[in-house]
Amino acid sequence: MxxxxxxxxxxxxxxxxxxxxxxxxxxxxxxxxxxxxxxxxxxxxxxxxxxxxxxxxxxxxxxxxxxxxxxxxxxxxxxxxKSLGFDMLLTIAQHKPEITVSELIQRTDCTIAEARRVIDTLEFG
Incomplete structure (x- = not known):
């Protein structure tokens, strides 16, 4: 992709x-x-x-x-x-602000590191 x-x-x-x-x-x-x-x-x-x-x-x-x-x-x-980029993962998380790391991993098949990075960016800017 x-x-x-x-x-x-x-x-x-x-x-x-x-x-x-x-x-x-x-x-x-x-x-x-x-x-x-x-x-x-x-x-x-x-x-x-x-x-x-x-x-x-x-x-x-x-x-x-x-x-x-x-x-x-x-x-x-x-x-x-499964090979979604960081920007796409961030967009997915922005549409659902209360998303958890495990839910993001389950929905997108990303790695735990990618999910944590997205959630940290969303929460801390």
Whole structure:
């Protein structure tokens, strides 16, 4: 997961159309969650821009779907969710100020050191 200057992370989706069946339905499902999915130039690779909540919703909807070819995307997004940057973790914690270290670790799969750093930054500036 990479984060450009506007702090909206994007996830690379290599060979997106070649890996899924019913790609139009999947793209519509992703866009319904408020995510942006776009092709990178003229390549076969795509990118997904989403915040943490949108990622969680998208992953759960894909896992609930009956389309087998979409499951690779849920797995790929879950792996990318684990590598959230400090800014994204801080944004998650700011949306829920009473969040604990263990709850942040459970929701984002970050390390205990990352969670403590985020909570300390939130509490002490």
């Amino acid at each position: 990479k984060t450009p200057k506007n702090h909206v992370p994007y996830i690379a989706l290599p060979s997106f159309l070649r890996r899924v069946l019913k790609a139009y339905a999947l793209k519509a499902l992703i866009r319904e969650q408020g995510c942006e999915i776009s092709r990178i130039g003229r390549s076969r690779n795509w990118q997904l821009k989403a915040n943490f909540q949108q990622l969680e919703q998208t992953i759960s909807l894909i896992e609930q779907s009956e389309e087998i070819s979409w499951q690779w995307l849920a797995i790929h997004l879950s792996k990318q969710r």
